[in-house]
Amino acid sequence: MGYSCTIKHVTYRFDSLGELLAKASPFRSGDALAGVSAGSYEERVAAQMALADLPLGTFLQEAVVPYEKDEVTRLIIDTHDAAAFAPIRHMTVGEWRDWLLSDEADTLALQQLSPGITPEMTAAVSKLMRNQDLISVARKCQVVTRFRNTLGLKGRFSTRLQPNHTTDDPRGIAASIVDGLLYGSGDAVIGINPATDSPAVVVGLLNMLDQLRQQFDIPTQSCVLCHVTTALQIMPQAPVDLVFQSIGGTEKTNASFGIHLSMLQEAYDAALSLQRGTCGNNVMYFETGQGSSLSANAHEGLDQQTCEVRAYAVARHFNPLLVNTVVGFIGPEYLFDGKQIIRAALEDHCCGKLMGLPMGVDVCYTNHAEADQDDMDNLLTLLGVAGCNYIMGVPGADDIMLNYQSTSFHDALYLRKVLDLRPAPEFEQWLLKQGIMDEAGNQLQIQASHKLLKLV
Amino acid sequence: MKDPWLKLRAFTPARIALGRTGTSVPMDEVLRFRLAHAHARDAVYSLADIAGLQEQLLALQVPVQVLHSRAADRHEYLQRPDKGRRLDEVSAAALSAIGGTGNEVVIVIADGLSATAVNRHAVPLLQQLLPMLSKAGIALAPVCIVQQGRVAVGDEAGALLRAKAVLVFIGERPGLSSPDSLGIYLTFQPKPGLTDEARNCISNIRPEGLPYKAAAEKAFYLLSEALRLQLSGVHLKDNEQLLS
Numbered sequence: 172m173g174y175s176c177t178i179k180h181v182t183y184r185f186d187s188l189g190e191l192l193a194k195a196s197p198f199r200s201g202d203a204l205a206g207v208s209a210g211s212y213e214e215r216v217a218a219q220m221a222l223a224d225l226p227l228g229t230f231l232q233e234a235v236v237p238y239e240k241d242e243v244t245r246l247i248i249d250t251h252d253a254a255a256f257a258p259i260r261h262m263t264v265g266e267w268r269d270w271l272l273s274d275e276a277d278t279l280a281l282q283q284l285s286p287g288i289t290p291e292m293t294a295a296v297s298k299l300m301r302n303q304d305l306i307s308v309a310r311k312c313q314v315v316t317r318f319r320n321t322l323g324l325k326g327r328f329s330t331r332l333q334p335n336h337t338t339d340d341p342r343g344i345a346a347s348i349v350d351g352l353l354y355g356s357g358d359a360v361i362g363i364n365p366a367t368d369s370p371a372v373v374v375g376l377l378n379m380l381d382q383l384r385q386q387f388d389i390p391t392q393s394c395v396l397c398h399v400t401t402a403l404q405i406m407p408q409a410p411v412d413l414v415f416q417s418i419g420g421t422e423k424t425n426a427s428f429g430i431h432l433s434m435l436q437e438a439y440d441a442a443l444s445l446q447r448g449t450c451g452n453n454v455m456y457f458e459t460g461q462g463s464s465l466s467a468n469a470h471e472g473l474d475q476q477t478c479e480v481r482a483y484a485v486a487r488h489f490n491p492l493l494v495n496t497v498v499g500f501i502g503p504e505y506l507f508d509g510k511q512i513i514r515a516a517l518e519d520h521c522c523g524k525l526m527g528l529p530m531g532v533d534v535c536y537t538n539h540a541e542a543d544q545d546d547m548d549n550l551l552t553l554l555g556v557a558g559c560n561y562i563m564g565v566p567g568a569d570d571i572m573l574n575y576q577s578t579s580f581h582d583a584l585y586l587r588k589v590l591d592l593r594p595a596p597e598f599e600q601w602l603l604k605q606g607i608m609d610e611a612g613n614q615l616q617i618q619a620s621h622k623l624l625k626l627v
Numbered sequence: 628m629k630d631p632w633l634k635l636r637a638f639t640p641a642r643i644a645l646g647r648t649g650t651s652v653p654m655d656e657v658l659r660f661r662l663a664h665a666h667a668r669d670a671v672y673s674l675a676d677i678a679g680l681q682e683q684l685l686a687l688q689v690p691v692q693v694l695h696s697r698a699a700d701r702h703e704y705l706q707r708p709d710k711g712r713r714l715d716e717v718s719a720a721a722l723s724a725i726g727g728t729g730n731e732v733v734i735v736i737a738d739g740l741s742a743t744a745v746n747r748h749a750v751p752l753l754q755q756l757l758p759m760l761s762k763a764g765i766a767l768a769p770v771c772i773v774q775q776g777r778v779a780v781g782d783e784a785g786a787l788l789r790a791k792a793v794l795v796f797i798g799e800r801p802g803l804s805s806p807d808s809l810g811i812y813l814t815f816q817p818k819p820g821l822t823d824e825a826r827n828c829i830s831n832i833r834p835e836g837l838p839y840k841a842a843a844e845k846a847f848y849l850l851s852e853a854l855r856l857q858l859s860g861v862h863l864k865d866n867e868q869l870l871s
Contacts, residue, residue: 200706203706204706204707204708204709334641335641336639336641337640340638340639342638342639343638343639343641344639345638346635346636346638346639346641346643347639347641347643349632349635350630350632350635350641350643350644353630353632503705503706504705504706504707504708507705507706537800538664538667538668538670538671538800538801538802538803539671539705539740539800539801543664544660544661544664566639566641566642566643566645567641567642567643567645567652567656567660568642568660569641569642569660569663569803569804571639571640571641571802571804574800574802574803574805576664576803579642579652581645581647581650581651581652584647584650585650585651587650588649588650614647614650616628617630617631617632618631619631619632621631624631624632624635627635627638
């Protein structure tokens with residue numbers, strides 16, 4: 172099946188839905204690298220015009236990766252909720268964009284809609300939206316998840332405390348955790364990227380985190396971001412709160428990560444059976460990022476943003492506590508500069524929220540990208556306005572193990588202050604009790620005698 | 628406002644106990660961070676000192692070929708990794724003309740993401756490594772310096788020179804605390820199209836990280852093992868407990 176749009180005397184043809192989506196995408200270096208982006212500014216708009224006229228039902232009839240060869244496609248089709256889709260099924264993509272921005276599309280309407288939308292239609296509508304639209308629509312969504320606290324409530328803004336260390340030294344990690352807690356960070360999760368995937372190291376770090384949490388009665392969860400197979404292996408003898416995994420939007424991408432959906436299901440069931448949550452039972456933590464499919468040569472001819480939103484269909488199947496898009500980590504061959512990183516982050520956040528995911532964003536960049544702290548400040552502020560659930564908290568924004576720049580503890584405090592946002596309610600109470608924060612949300616002066624400082 | 632936990636800095640190089648003014652980072656740390664980022668950015672845009680490298684290598688009696696990848700400049704290099712992995716036509720023709728006997732090992736020096744690293748560390752590292760190779764009777768092809776090169780460009784250079792193995796010295800992606808880290812990648816029987824699982828890597832070579840002598844010993848060990856076992860990559864295990 173083909174699609175076309177005529178502008179003056181030129182007819183632009185798009186042979187497949189995948190090609191139409193790719194050519195309608197706002198420019199980014201990764202799509203150019205894959206050779207799927209529009210050849211001219213006019214062709215891009217022509218694709219967007221054709222896309223705007225496309226009935227949403229088309230996405231249920233034409234798979235962008237064949238059903239027979241891809242288990243992510245099968246998951247998308249097999250779990251589609253036709254009743255939830257009913258309110259928008261008569262619309263085109265362009266009409267849906269207008270509806271999403273209308274007052275009719277309020278928080279409840281969007282929550283009820285989410286099981287009825289597929290990643291491809293969500294990617295499609297986002298390609299027609301300006302940054303302002305992506306912010307407006309995302310802000311209306313609310314996705315609340317629970318484990319030992321409540322994340323994603325309106326007016327709340329959380330952080331993952333990310334205390335990585337080059338050699339996984341427990342005291343070095345503990346020093347960064349104490350620093351972060353005293354700066355009010357860590358309500359989304361205290362999550363370590365280990366330098367090695369060795370099960371012994373992971374178990375050691377998990378025990379350390381769990382002991383710390385219990386000793387200070389911190390209403391949060393911990394995670395060591397090891398491979399799902401490692402988590403499965405150690406679960407019988409280690410305090411695993413959340414199961415982490417990087418995921419992608421095609422079966423081949425996931426295979427490159429060494430996973431299949433059945434493996435995620437097994438880990439999800441195993442983590443649920445541990446019943447370690449006290450407020451709720453969202454036990455999964457997923458990371459994604461535009462470009463991961465192309466980098467694994469597994470993009471199936473699709474643009475990187477469509478692949479990304481397909482990963483959200485994988486995530487949503489397992490009711491995660493946290494999802495974050497590690498937007499600027501992958502490098503300039505996928506997202507070249509601050510402009511591309513900011514656009515991608517707003518797309519990811521909005522599409523994830525529409526799909527019903529508790530979206531966080533790793534607001535970040537590498538030193539070979541055309542970006543700096545000013546770009547991250549812009550993105551951070553935009554995401555705060557858009558109602559992002561959480562960001563990372565890294566000491567001084569400098570991750571010494573992963574060698575990239577993310578957001579600092581100070582950055583989160585800045586955002587809470589300028590937008591009047593609070594941490595997760597249970598964690599907020601803990602911060603008050605610890606004398607770290609006052610009722611007005613101000614950071615308090617910490618004394619040298621503070622009990623957290625006796626930890627290391 | 629200072630944080631009363633400066634002593635915790637003894638346990639980690641992370642930027643902890645920064646203090647704050649309001650909720651913001653104090654001026655001194657803002658500038659310290661900005662300087663580190665500036666060093667990393669300058670490293671990304673640094674140029675290989677071709678004349679200097681040639682002169683120093685000739686002093687070591689090493690023949691040199693200066694080559695260029697298909698990436699015309701840094702802008703293209705950063706966006707088109709595929710072009711940085713291939714030699715341009717002139718370079719490929721030059722290597723084809725040289726050829727090889729099938730017995731040599733080739734050393735490729737590529738700017739990668741930090742020519743600064745190559746300019747500083749490539750020659751001192753070779754000064755350690757060359758005597759080891761010579762003593763072991765390992766024959767060397769001309770040393771290839773590739774501008775705008777990525778790791779995999781060594782595969783094409785190695786194949787054109789009919790090399791048994793290639794060692795690629797390359798500037799690594801600069802971190803805030805390490806704008807000049809050099810990496811070495813080893814590939815047995817290099818040919819275009821190989822991927823990372825076919826290689827072994829030695830990382831963070833610089834005086835503050837892995838010193839030249841230890842890096843050269845590690846490279847020599849891995850190369851010897853690759854030639855003995857006729858393989859490289861995930862199946863070549865680092866059983867020497869030099870660095871652990």
